[in-house]
Amino acid sequence: MxxxxxxxxxxxxxxxxxxxxxxxxxxxxxxxxxxxxxxxxxxxxxxxxxxxxxxxxxxxxxxxxxxxxxxxxxxxxxxxxxxxxxxxxxxxxxxxxxxxxxxxxxxxxxxxxxxxxxxxxxxxxxxxxxxxxxxxxxSIDNVGQLNYDDSFCMSNAKNVGDNPYLFILKWDTLFDNISRIAVTEKNKNLKDANKPALYGAGEKRIGTKRKMYGMVQCTDDLSVKACQECLVSNILKFQDCWKSGKRGARVLGRSCNFRYELYPFVNAKTGPNSYLKS
CATH class of the missing domain: 3.30.430.20 (Gnk2 domain, C-X8-C-X2-C motif)
Known part of the structure; x- marks a missing residue:
């Protein structure tokens, strides 16, 4: 919820x-x-x-x-x-x-x-x-410009339970890794792609029984630098939301968004670049 x-x-x-x-x-x-x-x-x-x-x-x-x-x-x-x-x-x-x-x-x-x-x-x-x-x-041409204002966070109502600190550390690592994919790997579905896909997704094991699934994305009108700035800005701006030990959270904005869950929510096979497993 x-x-x-x-x-x-x-x-x-x-x-x-x-x-x-x-x-x-x-x-x-x-x-x-x-x-x-x-x-x-x-x-x-x-x-x-x-x-x-x-x-x-x-x-x-x-x-x-x-x-x-x-x-x-x-x-x-x-x-x-x-x-x-x-x-x-x-x-x-x-x-x-x-x-x-x-x-x-x-x-x-x-x-x-x-x-x-x-x-x-x-x-x-x-x-x-x-x-x-x-x-x-x-009615305003803001293509390519970062929008810091129109963003919000939604989090799962349930807590992760045991060891929320470890959970946060795992998300930090997964976020960094899929963000790197987003700004370095080109869209494999486009023959003439001339820049990174600005999208990254993957999963990371938590202990022996659970996995965390994550995704980051920027709008395609942004530059690589602007995408990085947007993701970092939102991860800091809404840390009280996603760092609260919830089972899942997402930050949605006009320029970029990210999400993590304890269940898969994207199709690993149809993404524009490699899907991270760690």
Whole structure:
């Protein structure tokens, strides 16, 4: 069971029923690697204002949504499109989880777009997080820029139990190792990949009976340096959340995210780079 730990003042809190529904999905999905695509959270960027029905802004947004939906870029798990300028600028960024591309990414985009429209109707800006993707719509071109503000942490309600200090040390090591993979190994699924995948995942044994599973990811518009800065910033900013000896935790942001659990939640075979086992 997850609960919202920390969030910016402007972020709309997730309804209790939505969290309960998420937990039901998580419980039912154990037999399938816990690979759910549940809604996690959202933020309406109210400062950017709203657009009017039939406006140039709305038409530009609809055109971008269609282009991303039918385009080829979504097959790689990432797409970014912008159109217009000034008050009519529309910028859309879609980042799917490293092991979720192609049809899974396309499906998550559809769910995220529908969810954002429902929760932030006609707002020019908004961010929504699902298990398998992040979607941002904005009237501000912030591609390639680090966003330190729009991030939050969710942790498991249950404690790890015996020796939480050892548990934290194991996560520290796993985080460092998969972060290194994220910023050094190129995307093996792309023939013309010219930079690291900015995604890393793996597992680490805890004692003789348990394993810890972890994942880190940055949005593909970031540089390697910016990705490293984002991950370090969030690991420090939310250490009271993930260092509390919980069985699992995740930090989600506009620019990067990380997660650890005591069960597998990503597909080790479909990731863009090597899956760490230690």
């Amino acid at each position: 997850y609960f919202l730990y920390s969030i910016s003042n402007h972020l709309v809190l997730v309804p209790i029923l939505a969290l309960v529904a998420t937990q039901v999905l998580l419980i039912r999905s154990v037999s399938s690697l816990n690979m759910t695509n549940s809604y996690l959270n959202h933020k309406c960027l109210v400062s950017q204002g709203k657009y009017k029905p039939g406006s140039v802004h709305e038409k530009s947004l609809e055109a971008i949504i269609h282009s991303i939906s039918v385009g080829e870029n979504i097959n790689s798990g990432y797409d970014m499109m912008s159109f217009g300028d000034g008050p009519d600028l529309v910028c859309v960024i879609l980042q799917c989880r490293g092991d979720s591309y192609g049809s899974k990414c396309r499906s998550c985009f559809a769910s995220a777009m529908a969810g954002l429209r429902r929760r932030c109707p006609r707002y020019k800006g908004g961010i929504i997080w699902f298990d398998q993707c992040l979607l941002e719509i904005s």
